[in-house]
Amino acid sequence: xxxxxxxxxxxxxxxxxxxxxxxxxxxxxxxxxxxxxxxxxxxxxxxxxxxxxxxxxxxxxxxxxxxxxxxxxxxxxxxxxxxxxxxxxxxxxxxxxxxxxxxxxxxxxxxxxxxxxxxxxxxxxxxxxxxxxxxxxxxxxxxxxxxxxxxxxxxxxxxxxxxxxxxxxxxxxxxxxxxxxxxxxxxxxxxxxxxxxxxxxxxxxxxxxxxxxxxxxxxxxxxxxxxxxxxxxxxxxxxxxxxxxxxxxxxxxxxxxxxxxxxxxxxxxxxxx
Numbered sequence: 391x392x393x394x395x396x397x398x399x400x401x402x403x404x405x406x407x408x409x410x411x412x413x414x415x416x417x418x419x420x421x422x423x424x425x426x427x428x429x430x431x432x433x434x435x436x437x438x439x440x441x442x443x444x445x446x447x448x449x450x451x452x453x454x455x456x457x458x459x460x461x462x463x464x465x466x467x468x469x470x471x472x473x474x475x476x477x478x479x480x481x482x483x484x485x486x487x488x489x490x491x492x493x494x495x496x497x498x499x500x501x502x503x504x505x506x507x508x509x510x511x512x513x514x515x516x517x518x519x520x521x522x523x524x525x526x527x528x529x530x531x532x533x534x535x536x537x538x539x540x541x542x543x544x545x546x547x548x549x550x551x552x553x554x555x556x557x558x559x560x561x562x563x564x565x566x567x568x569x570x571x572x573x574x575x576x577x578x579x580x581x582x583x584x585x586x587x588x589x590x591x592x593x594x595x596x597x598x599x600x601x602x603x604x605x606x607x608x609x610x611x612x613x614x615x616x617x618x619x620x621x622x623x624x625x626x627x628x629x630x631x632x633x634x635x636x637x638x639x640x641x642x643x644x645x646x647x648x649x650x651x652x653x654x655x656x657x658x659x660x661x662x663x
Contacts, residue, residue: 445627453631460616465635467611468600471528472643475535476596480589482536483544491551500544508541512599516606531603531612538599539592543585550584579658586651593643601636613639 406414427447434446454461490497512534519530604614613636620629 445630449627450630450634453625453628454634457628457631461613461632461635464611464613464616464632465639467528468597468604468613468636469639469642471531471603471612472535472596472600472639474532475537475600476539476589476593476643478532479536479539479592479596480543483540483588484547484585487544487547487551490548497548504541504544507537510537512538512602513606516603519603520607526609528609531600534603535596535600538595542591542595543588546584546588546591547581550581551578553580553584582658583655586647586654590644590647590651593647594640597636597640597643 430444431447434444486496486500490500515537516530516534519533520527523529601612601614604612605618613632617629617632617636620626620632
């Protein structure tokens with residue numbers, strides 16, 4: 391029985407250079423996005439889709455320009471809550487993952503807690519935290535963002551900390567390295583790619599969680615609050631303008647963490663150890 395050789399990517403078959411392929415990776419999503427906007431505008435202006443169902447991109451752009459100061463202010467509020475939650479959730483997850491990888495008792499106790507946090511409904515938790523900490527506190531939203539960021543960072547970091555090969559540990563033991571030296575020179579570099587992947591996933595979850603939490607009480611000022619208010623007053627194009635800002639914020643967080651991942655991994659030798 392013979393196995394066919396793996397087929398080369400279409401760009402290779404076309405004879406495109408690596409530089410051309412890199413440009414295509416950037417240009418292709420932009421072209422698809424512009425085509426999507428064109429179809430969207432066609433559906434509204436020609437087909438006649440109602441504004442309350444789907445405002446046109448032009449109407450949304452007008453609202454973005456008109457209410458830009460308010461949109462920017464709301465984006466900063468939501469972004470701050472998401473960033474605080476991401477940092478707190480990441481630090482807590484890394485510390486707990488380090489303890490769980492070192493002691494099996496901590497691993498056994500943390501497993502059900504992490505599993506429970508993974509399925510906590512934001513819509514139920516947000517009103518509870520807003521009631522506990524007051525209607526003027528942003529802590530509830532930050533806590534929800536931290537919980538959302540905690541789970542993927544913990545799971546990925548713990549897996550990374552367990553990827554160190556026994557031969558590498560034995561080698562460090564032969565060199566009479568201490569536990570701290572083994573962790574810093576072997577275990578941690580091996581786990582960093584997993585950690586960065588967890589942070590990249592958590593960045594989007596933190597933004598989404600902070601945004602959703604803003605729907606359920608608490609102080610005004612975030613994107614979620616203005617989306618709900620605009621939709622309730624039938625300002626649908628304005629609501630979509632705030633949605634566009636939320637999408638841009640999520641992309642900003644994702645791209646920032648992806649850049650951070652690229653910069654960190656450049657400084658780590660291949661294979662970690």
